[in-house]
Amino acid sequence: MNMNMNKLMKQAQQMQKKMAEAQEKLKEVEIEVSVGGGMVTARMNGANELLSITIEDELINKEEKDMLMDLIVSAVNQANEKIEEKKKEEMGKVTGGMNIPGM
Numbered sequence: 051m052n053m054n055m056n057k058l059m060k061q062a063q064q065m066q067k068k069m070a071e072a073q074e075k076l077k078e079v080e081i082e083v084s085v086g087g088g089m090v091t092a093r094m095n096g097a098n099e100l101l102s103i104t105i106e107d108e109l110i111n112k113e114e115k116d117m118l119m120d121l122i123v124s125a126v127n128q129a130n131e132k133i134e135e136k137k138k139e140e141m142g143k144v145t146g147g148m149n150i151p152g153m
Contacts, residue, residue: 068144076140083128085121092125094133100126 076096084091091104103125109118 065144069141072140072144076137079133079136081129081132081136083125083132085125085128086117090118090121090125092122092129094126094129096133096137098130098133100129 079096080093080101081095082091082093086109089106089109091102093101093103095101103122105118105122108114109121
C-alpha cells in the first residue's frame, strides 16, 4: 500500500509541475477583442492584465461619452471571458479534464 501512495504522490507532483508550466505559458497568451463594429478594441494577456485599449477617433467626443464607456466595459469583459476560456482549455489538457478547484 505504501508503494501505491508513493506512486500517487509522484503523479500529483508531476501534474502540479505541468500545471505551473501551463500557467506560465498562459501568461504569454494575448487576446484581442473588438466591439461596436471595431470602434473599441481591448487587448488582454493570460494574467488578466489589460494591455491596451484602442478607441476610434469618432467616439471621442462629449456626445458619445456614455456609449464609449459602455463599449470599453464590454471590450474588457469580453477579453477577460476569452482569457478564462483559454485558461480552462489549457488546464484541461494538463488535468485530463478533471475539475481541480482553484485551477
